[in-house]
Amino acid sequence: MTARPPDIIRSAFVELVVTDLDAARWFYVDVLGLLVTAEQPDALYLRAFEEYLHHSLVLRRGDTPALARMGYRVRGPGEVDAAQRYYSRLGAPVHRVPPGATRGIGAAVRVQDPLGFPVEFFYDAEHVERCTQHYHLHRGNAPTRLDHFNVMVPDVEAAHAYYAGLGFGVSETIEDDEQNLYAAWMFRKPTVHDIALTGGDGPRLHHIAFATGERAQVLHTCDVLGALHEEARIERGPGRHGVSNAFYLYLRDPDGHRIEIYTSDYYTGDPDNPTVRWNVTDNRRRSFWGHEVAPSWYTEASTVLGTDGTPVPTTPPPVREAERAGGTGVEVVAVGADGFSVATGGGCSEGFELGHQT
Numbered sequence: 086m087t088a089r090p091p092d093i094i095r096s097a098f099v100e101l102v103v104t105d106l107d108a109a110r111w112f113y114v115d116v117l118g119l120l121v122t123a124e125q126p127d128a129l130y131l132r133a134f135e136e137y138l139h140h141s142l143v144l145r146r147g148d149t150p151a152l153a154r155m156g157y158r159v160r161g162p163g164e165v166d167a168a169q170r171y172y173s174r175l176g177a178p179v180h181r182v183p184p185g186a187t188r189g190i191g192a193a194v195r196v197q198d199p200l201g202f203p204v205e206f207f208y209d210a211e212h213v214e215r216c217t218q219h220y221h222l223h224r225g226n227a228p229t230r231l232d233h234f235n236v237m238v239p240d241v242e243a244a245h246a247y248y249a250g251l252g253f254g255v256s257e258t259i260e261d262d263e264q265n266l267y268a269a270w271m272f273r274k275p276t277v278h279d280i281a282l283t284g285g286d287g288p289r290l291h292h293i294a295f296a297t298g299e300r301a302q303v304l305h306t307c308d309v310l311g312a313l314h315e316e317a318r319i320e321r322g323p324g325r326h327g328v329s330n331a332f333y334l335y336l337r338d339p340d341g342h343r344i345e346i347y348t349s350d351y352y353t354g355d356p357d358n359p360t361v362r363w364n365v366t367d368n369r370r371r372s373f374w375g376h377e378v379a380p381s382w383y384t385e386a387s388t389v390l391g392t393d394g395t396p397v398p399t400t401p402p403p404v405r406e407a408e409r410a411g412g413t414g415v416e417v418v419a420v421g422a423d424g425f426s427v428a429t430g431g432g433c434s435e436g437f438e439l440g441h442q443t
């Protein structure tokens with residue numbers, strides 16, 4: 086008998102290893118405005134303003150920056166058992182951990198999923214005060230909630246199949262004319278995504294995203310960083326993605342972890358929600374306004390740790406040679422992460438060398 090997958094509600098928390106906890110606190114609390122739920126000598130537990138679970142971000146002091154854990158909340162305590170059975174059947178490393186193994190989190194199962202990522206499934210969690218209307222405490226961009234993870238994988242098709250098997254819907258994709266898949270946005274909660282799967286050396290964490298209420302709060306973050314002379318932390322944006330319609334801003338934290346501030350995506354909760362399929366040659370998918378993308382956005386990402394705490398080796402994706410779009414005469418070049426960039430005159434519009442970016 087095949088074990089069914091756990092009933093996942095949403096992406097719920099992430100644990101990052103940071104080398105300087107004071108610097109991380111400055112960035113996430115003083116600049117971005119996350120709330121401190123708890124702190125220990127070696128860890129900070131933070132949440133956004135509408136969140137009532139103990140935390141959505143754990144920052145843990147360590148020697149090397151890394152992703153330590155992605156947390157998915159499941160629909161009830163029995164679904165934690167379902168996760169244990171499902172991943173045991175898959176032959177993945179599975180560890181049952183007692184309540185409190187992660188502060189504020191109840192009984193949980195930790196796995197190294199088939200894509201190589203460290204994932205924790207939980208239901209029980211300590212409740213804390215939701216601060217949506219505590220406007221006197223709002224600062225930074227007043228982030229409302231953790232919205233999604235974005236991960237780099239060498240085989241997007243396989244990653245898509247794995248997440249489809251977990252019951253995730255597909256809101257948007259990037260494909261070529263032969264329906265080869267370059268990236269996919271997949272969800273359990275009724276938004277565009279809980280996880281984005283993008284091509285590249287993997288497994289690596291590309292970014293985590295916090296939602297905020299409106300575009301003005303994204304722009305305010307830029308002004309704050311400029312005023313602090315920390316403008317170099319702005320890696321990309323602000324701008325509008327074609328994919329997801331999100332108004333976005335990408336920042337780098339003091340350890341290089343990439344954080345997105347995100348607003349303006351849309352509801353996907355009906356069972357017949359249509360999948361938006363972007364062509365890999367349509368540059369509006371990445372920037373609806375045609376902005377170029379900083380090369381670091383494609384090449385740099387966070388190391389991930391296995392359940393044993395050691396870095397997971399990465400695998401490169403298959404090399405995609407420069408191709409010529411069928412019949413259009415427009416040359417397109419593989420740039421990694423989300424497919425091709427339209428090039429003119431044999432060069433790449435984004436300053437890349439021809440060939441795949443790793």
Ligand SMILES: [Fe+2]
Nearest residue numbers: 233235294345
């Ligand atoms: Fe994102």
